[in-house]
Amino acid sequence: MKITLEKDVMENNDRAAEFNRQLFRQSKTLVINIMSSPGAGKTTILEKTAAALSGQFRIAVIEGDIATERDADRVRATGVRAVQIATEGECHLDPRMIAKVLPDINLEETDILFIENVGNLVCPSEFDLGQDHRIVVLSTPEGNDKIPKYPLMFHVTELALINKIDLLSYTSFDLEKAQEDLRGINPSSRIMPLSARTGEGFDDWLNWVKEAYQACQKR
Amino acid sequence: MGLMEEALQMVSEDAEKHGLETIDKVSLIVGDLSNVLPDALRFAFDAFCKTGEIPRIGERAQLEIIRERGLARCALCGKEYEPSEYLALCPECDMPFGVIQSGETFKIESYEGS
Numbered sequence: 650m651k652i653t654l655e656k657d658v659m660e661n662n663d664r665a666a667e668f669n670r671q672l673f674r675q676s677k678t679l680v681i682n683i684m685s686s687p688g689a690g691k692t693t694i695l696e697k698t699a700a701a702l703s704g705q706f707r708i709a710v711i712e713g714d715i716a717t718e719r720d721a722d723r724v725r726a727t728g729v730r731a732v733q734i735a736t737e738g739e740c741h742l743d744p745r746m747i748a749k750v751l752p753d754i755n756l757e758e759t760d761i762l763f764i765e766n767v768g769n770l771v772c773p774s775e776f777d778l779g780q781d782h783r784i785v786v787l788s789t790p791e792g793n794d795k796i797p798k799y800p801l802m803f804h805v806t807e808l809a810l811i812n813k814i815d816l817l818s819y820t821s822f823d824l825e826k827a828q829e830d831l832r833g834i835n836p837s838s839r840i841m842p843l844s845a846r847t848g849e850g851f852d853d854w855l856n857w858v859k860e861a862y863q864a865c866q867k868r
Numbered sequence: 869m870g871l872m873e874e875a876l877q878m879v880s881e882d883a884e885k886h887g888l889e890t891i892d893k894v895s896l897i898v899g900d901l902s903n904v905l906p907d908a909l910r911f912a913f914d915a916f917c918k919t920g921e922i923p924r925i926g927e928r929a930q931l932e933i934i935r936e937r938g939l940a941r942c943a944l945c946g947k948e949y950e951p952s953e954y955l956a957l958c959p960e961c962d963m964p965f966g967v968i969q970s971g972e973t974f975k976i977e978s979y980e981g982s
Contacts, residue, residue, distance in 0.1 A: 650886070650888065650982060652883075652978060652979055652980070652981065654882060654976045655975065655976070655978075656882075656975055656976045658871060658874055658975055659874075660878075661874065662874070741870065774903070775871070833964050836965060
């Protein structure tokens with residue numbers, strides 16, 4: 650017996666993401682999904698961001714990792730609430746994993762929620778979590794070719810933080826080339842160079858977050 | 869693995885509603901631009917067939933992957949062409965940002981069970 654289904658495989662995910670999105674809207678929480686390959690500096694950026702903004706905003710972080718609570722511990726050390734999701738082998742976060750931990754977050758008392766996805770430039774780009782913004786971190790030692798090699802990631806994100814610019818002179822990374830490659834994949838995205846370690850360029854990022862927060866209060 | 873599991877769970881649940889005991893064949897439509905790799909899907913499918921962890925998906929199940937070609941339309945001259953990934957560049961007038969017409973699909977077309 651043949652049965653025609655004609656069903657989008659991502660249908661359940663999309664529905665779960667929409668469910669999350671409604672909750673984020675109700676509580677007027679700004680939600681940012683941060684993705685990158687392992688070691689690009691997501692956690693360091695979040696530590697510094699949490700430290701810089703926690704006086705002005707009530708911040709919470711969801712950490713996605715295959716195993717361990719290490720990243721959540723690092724973020725908690727800055728005094729910010731952090732919930733760890735151990736995906737137990739899955740290489741990405743999906744919207745149902747997020748929905749399950751939302752009771753631990755208390756959205757009504759959260760202005761900004763950062764979701765640090767599992768370090769991977771492929772699968773996380775396929776899953777909408779219900780966030781307001783998707784951003785990607787690329788570090789200079791990884792090289793320019795990550796942009797054309799992982800087009801979907803740079804296609805679905807609206808901002809590419811180029812981290813570790815303090816190492817720029819030790820690498821062959823070319824910022825102009827990165828902006829040009831990005832424009833070909835996604836004309837509405839742009840690069841933002843910074844160093845989480847030295848703090849160079851970090852104010853641009855903090856201002857971006859603040860503006861995104863203001864915009865999310867008006868919707 | 870995650871995407872294949874998602875697809876097979878959907879098929880398995882639907883088959884249960886139709887009172888089917890085993891699934892003989894699953895047909896998926898995979899677009900060239902969907903970022904889903906057919907080889908990875910086949911690998912995952914074989915793994916799930918062997919472990920038997922998804923109800924009604926057993927060792928004898930077959931997988932069919934129907935390819936959907938990528939198609940973009942040039943924003944300038946209107947020409948339709950097959951883009952390479954997301955860098956949709958028109959071969960006629962060299963204009964980038966072609967609008968994707970097809971090739972992003974990832975869906976279950978049908979399945980056969982008994």
